[in-house]
Amino acid sequence: MAQRPHGLPSRQQILDFIASSATPAGKREIARAFGLHGQEKITLKALLKDMADEGLIDSAPGRAFHKMGGIPKVTVLRVVEIEGATVIAVPESWHGDAAPPKLRVIDRGRRGTAFGIGDRMLARTEEAGNGWVAHPMKRLARGEELVLGVLRLEGDRLWLKPVEKNERRELLVSDAGDAGPGDLVMAEKTGRPPRITARVTEKLGKPFEAKSFSLIAIHKHNIPDRFPEEVIAEAERMAKEPLGEGREDLRHLPIVAIDPVDARDHDDAVWAAADEDPGNAGGFKAIVAIADVAYYVRPDSALDKQARKRGNSVYFPDRVVPMLPETLSADICSLKESKDRAALACHLTIAKNGALKAWKFTRAVIRVAANIAYEDAQALVDGERVSTSLDTNGGESRSSRAKSRDVAPDLLETALKPLWACWAVLAKARAAREPLDLDLPERRVVLDEKGRILSVAPRERLDSMRLIEDYMIAANVAAAKALEAKKAQVMYRVHEPPSREKLVALKEYLATFDIAFALGQVVKPATFNRILAKLDDHDSRPQIMEQVLRTQTQAYYAPANHGHFGLSLGSYAHFTSPIRRYSDLLVHRALVGAYDLAPAVQQTRLAPADAADLSMVGELISAAERRAMAAERETIDRYVAAFLSEKVGEVLETRITGVRAFGFFATVEGLGGDGLVPASTLGDEYFRYDEASQSLIGEQSGERFFPGQRLPLRLVEADPIGGALRFALPDGAERAPMRPSRGGPRKDRRPTGRRGRPANIRHR
Incomplete structure (x- = not known):
């Protein structure tokens, strides 16, 4: 009997189920055993097709096979190295005594350069004169061969013990290298089912040390976190470049940068004033000045x-993994107070x-009048006294109760009030087009100087944040x-309307609330x-809001314009964050080329190769x-679990976020985490x-557990490594987790129904 996971089962869980099933197991039986419905069934179908392509199952589910020996003519490969245009891959399953052979990937369709480290492909292989080569046939979902986990004696x-919360099975370690109990390690799976073991390939440190939670995410998702020496040297050399001739001088304007209190870089600044043109009575002039990253980062x-x-860039509570070396991202390209900076205005x-009546783009030099935190800008406009202080991380922060130097008082009149006045008319345009209004809270983790957690709480939503959003x-x-x-190339930010399938699911869900x-x-x-709007303060409003969010498609970047549904806009591109987004850098280059913006037009315009592909x-x-996004979200979950680990045994106020056949999930009110x-x-x-x-409904008592319901729950377990929580009813006895046995009576377990469903769960 298979243990049902939360969400789609892994390949190994599917193989285990097929092997243990007494009858042939097709897609329907697998879906029923793992409690899958709707979109999950469609995803399962694609997963089973991939498994067939990979040689894990054949077209008649019930028999599993694995390829052995040398390199098959058609097999699954994993990318391990990329050097320029050269992509190197190794067989994903290798059972030889020597190291797995490396294959050079040849993709005459120019798709090879789109592969990243860890990507997988179904490929045709052949032996060339100087080694093996591979011809990609199909890109596959990322594999699970490498496992990040903690060693236990x-x-x-x-x-x-894997850090992935959905991976419940621990693996026997066949080779630990120099790692020992308690170490956080990267390991690869070895052997064949059912005797899968783990061989440690890299020791990463202790999992509970400061900054280890983000380190887990960095290694799990193969996020590059170290710059090659040549890249650092080039950044230092480019940082010394003069600003160049021909820039518009905007240093006389009181341009301000308004950012989060914990911002690591500052790539945008704003200015506004009433338009003196009689033809635009009641209107405004505004400037959005963005760091001219394209001037320092040249194509190719x-x-x-x-x-x-x-x-x-990837942002964690304890660090940032920047897209550019800090010489650029945190210094010469960061729009800092009283510093002359190159900008695209x-x-x-x-x-x-x-x-918007008109727009114009220029290359400029600016001097930011002040770097102001959202809280400070809001406090100034609201009439409170604001000043600068040091936060608990030792860096510069803002507080309206601090006693250090004051923010220049004249900025309220010369910079902030005009910005707010202009925003009032921008807000009219936003209200007229009615973009999607999902006010979902963002969690903020505050650490001390040693990386210890001080607090986890929702980030306050201020008007100053909305103001900057509308200017951007x-x-x-x-x-x-x-x-x-x-008629130039545009890297659009595309957000397509929801699919009919998701709308049908939403309709059925909303019907349960009448x-x-x-x-x-x-x-x-x-x-x-x-x-x-109809829900107002209804208890289920947060959950319905999350359901509406899940109905939306995922935004992406593409040169074909399909509009931005969420913002209710026909044309939309990302221009405002080139320090941290490569898409914005491409848009800057395209603007430089399209409008012949000096200086250094030829060296900083969109490269022909990029424009062509x-x-x-x-x-x-x-x-x-x-x-x-996945790495940042998982890291926050780990910090929340670590923060709550000291509250195990306590009863906490929670809200149910989802209900499945095998139980329900709840989050701690005002804190987050999913248990x-x-x-x-x-x-x-x-x-x-x-x-x-x-909903789960008791057949005798009629007691219901449904999404959005608020109830007290006892915290039973908080796993910081996996970022997982487990709760129980406050007055109920916690039962031990049920595990399938290999025969004999199971007196300690409750009776079960067919396909492993606990007998106290019945589908309607």
């Missing part, structure tokens, strides 16, 4: 290749209704339209806003963005799973 044997340079490889003419959106729209006017949702209508962001670049940076309450701990009565309402 049991008796005289070492076991590897070592810096450029490294930035493209990274795709974006977006000049905007804004009508009194918030519409206006500049991004202007950049896209300016390039379209020149909320009507017509599928025949033209769905716009305002459609979802109206639904949320912008789709491939879009795929690369979109994948890097998804990788960064399971297994159905086996809910009591002795039968609970049936109502799929339409996503």
